[in-house]
Amino acid sequence: MAETISMPKLGFDMAEGLLVRWVKQVGEAINKGDVLAEIETDKATVEVESSASGVVLQLIVDQGTMVPVNAPIAIVGQAGEKADSAAPSKVEGQKSADEKPAAQSAPIADSAPQAVAPADSSLSAVEGSGSVKASPLAKKIARDQKVDLSNIKGTGPGGRIVRKDIETALASGQPTTDNRPQTIVNRPSSTVIISHDDKVVATTKLRQAIGRRLVESKTTIPHFYVTHEYKMDMLMDMRKQVNAYLPDNEKVSVNDFILKGVALSLRQFPNLNATLKGTEIVQFGHVNVGVAVTVPGGLMTVVVKDTDQKTLRQISGEVKTMAARAREGKVKPEDVDGSTFSTSNLGMYDVEEFIAIVNPPEAGILAISSAREIPVVENGQIKAGWRMKATISVDHRISDGAEAAQFMQALAAFLENPVRMLV
């Protein structure tokens, strides 16, 4: 008997999903668990698996349609079976105006979270943006001035970009160039022109979703913050030792250690591994530590389930795998669901200290900064030591400063004596 596949609920607050792409077409064989479609939610672009085996008999909605959760999207059955008349006619979903989910496109710039079309110095990349019509002269000037032709309006016949258009754009200060840090290159022309025009960038659904949640967080949760500086010398040593025995693709990071430490510490402070439900605090039974990952178009938090139960290696492996999926826009619902406490690590950016925003409905988030070798005082002597600051942001409705500070001390006990995390 033919089975109707519906738009799944991929997050507890998901109301609708955008059917981005059908992976299987009508007539194709499909097994239960095979990916049927790609759906974009507020959080991510997610692969939806078929719950039935057989042949795809009907695709009920078109690509690019916004579908309410639980609405039917496809019918899978035996070959030759008629698509059930129980399946209603095509859902009048709204075609999304933004049909290019940011997470779909290949990651362009890891470092720059903005979705700015890069002005590549190679001509083909610039031209590749929908084959811009420009005269050979205009193209040459664009190449020399590192101008992105896709940002220039052409006034020549047929909308062709001519020299005058580029000169106008540059003279009026329109930002036309690549935002990535670049080495100074020799400019063949005699004048360097800086554009002053504003640049309009469309936000992705992900960015919008992040925005909504964090506004909610910042405006409803009374935040307070505690910073602790951790002695990292022993952890750095241990890490070296551990990694000596691991293959290259499985080496553990400082953050993996920290996640373990945080998980174990949360066991000691269950109030920080909790959520506020009305007037009740629900202290979670699991410790699922979330790790913030930068993805094209925004941020995603992948979750290590039962972090306290897992070995360093397991934690490390899971984070790596889920982060990779997230960056490719292929994250699974379970990757990003069920976090009980979040962490965010900006250690690779030479950050001394920063503060994160609590991810509702969690109680706290730990902002981890860079481990640096700095002058420290030990036994009255000044020497070099590895120090790392971390700042916890906490919902003051659930916890308070003393508890948070003690948590941070408990964490120190683990991080500064890392061997304790192994038992």
Next chain:
Amino acid sequence: MNKKEQQLDLYYQMVLIRRLEERGAELYQAGKIGGFMHLYIGQEAVSTGLIAAREPRDRVITAYRDHGVALNCGMSANEVMAELLGKATGVSKGMGGSMHMADTSKNMWGGHAIVGGHLPIAAGFAIGDQYAGNDNVTICMFGDGATNIGYFHEALNISKTWGLRVLWVCENNQYGMGTTVERASAVTEIRQKAEGYGMKNGQVDGMDVTKVYEAAKEALDFVRKNSQPYLLEVDTYRFRGHSMGDPERYRKAEEVKKWQENDPIGIFNKQLIEKKVASAKALDEIEARAEEDVVKAVEFAEASPEPAMEELYSDIYAD
């Protein structure tokens, strides 16, 4: 033609032509000579007798069956063979080939490939000489086929109208390529066309070098003295095809054989012996010498270098 040396020299020239043409045919079939090649075998008496009759200051210009003419004008077998092989040591530096042999120092103005095309140019030589005020005669050789094309008529007409010193020599070898004179020409005696222009004309047996020489002498004299053109029709025959690769479907083997009985070299050989100008042995020696010279010519040509690649762009302009 009385001096013994001159006659023996003419005999040598005719045999030289014959041997060079025969050797050329072999080299062509071996792939060493390319393009078109038109052999003079059977017609040796015509150019030999004609050019022997000229003054050194008289200019000679002919069509593409020019190897014999080149040798008669004094160009060496070495240079002619080298040109056939396209070498840098060829008379035209390898840039002209079989049809474009020339040496202005010998007053030999080429070897031309467009049928009848060189006739107005020949008239031009005479215009230039007339303008310069000398009495040079331009000897212009062409085939029977060329007498039907416009260039022939314009050239003959202007030569008569302007009183140009041109000796128009038609080598009537009975065929314009594969077409007999009867099939191509309104009149079968080519010299009749000169009548239409009020031009003095004559006809001579082209297989007998002595007869050709005498007729040419008379005609040249006329042209020079009267500053008038003259058309001399020379009846001859080519024993080989129009050019290499001609299957000769247009004539019968018997006909060729018949004409070959009148081989000009054979005729002259007989005459020289009869007139006691030379013994058979002496003539054999001359033939051997000619053969030897052709062998050396081939060696010279094969050993010669190809033109350099840069030569592609030289001599496009004189300036």
Next chain:
Amino acid sequence: MAKITIREAISQALMEEMDRDPKVFIMGEEVGVWGGTYAVTKGFYDKYGAARVKDTPIAENAIIGGAIGAAMVGQRPVAELMTINFGFSAMDYIVNQAPKLHYMFGGQFKVPMVIRAVGGGGRQLGATHSQTPDAIFAHFPGLKVVSPGTPEDAKGLLKSAIRSDDPVLFLEHATMYQVRGEVPEGEYTIPIGKSKVQRAGKDVTIVTYCKGLELSMKAAEELSKEGIEVEVVDLRTLRPLDMEPIIESFKKTNRAVVVEEGWKSYGVGSEVVSRIYEQAFDYVDAPIIRVAQKEVPLPYNRTLEQAALPQVADITAAVKEVLK
């Protein structure tokens, strides 16, 4: 500087060269007694005599072939084709013999000959008498093809052509004999194979020659009133083609219009445009426009003939189009 017509300029050049070099003589149809069908050689017959001003039969092959022969043996004939249209009757001599004789015989022959010919339409002479087949003749290596548009250039270039050891085709225009212009006093020549900027400008490059020059200069004046300054580059010689001033101009303006009286397809403009694209691709800001004769045989009817020929309005329109 004297102001003379193109006719006078050509006449003067011929006379000066004939006076200077006794080897120079003229031959052609009606050049002597008649004085030339365009009166260029008027008075020459009386001055120089029949030997140096030769009236020929109507036999183009004899004229051009004869001139080639005379040149080969050391004279410097200036042959005249009554019109370039009759050049087709002597095609073999103009393109198959003259340009090749020097090359084919390893440099032994020189052909220091000039062929003067009148071309162009606009006088209701009908299709077979009104052509501008310049491109055909410019196609052959070994031939030099010259086509001046001013009296100064006509005189200087003809003198150079006569003195050149190469065969030169000197193309005149039927409707330009009365064009006036300044000509330097005294002896001067202009080198063959050099284009010239006849009018400086910064907005658009016009490349042209002969009749096209006359029209382009008029177009330039009109455009100037509208604030558009065109730079007019005159080819003067079609072969060998001098692209240097054209490329230099184009690099400045980035836009070009090529004007010729011949037909557009396979014309002189095709060659110029190709070379601009080859040599200055990165400077192209708009496709180059060719202004040429409509692709029709030229009709007799006056209005239709003018409609088929390129006009000043066509040039100004093209300039504005290329500026878009």
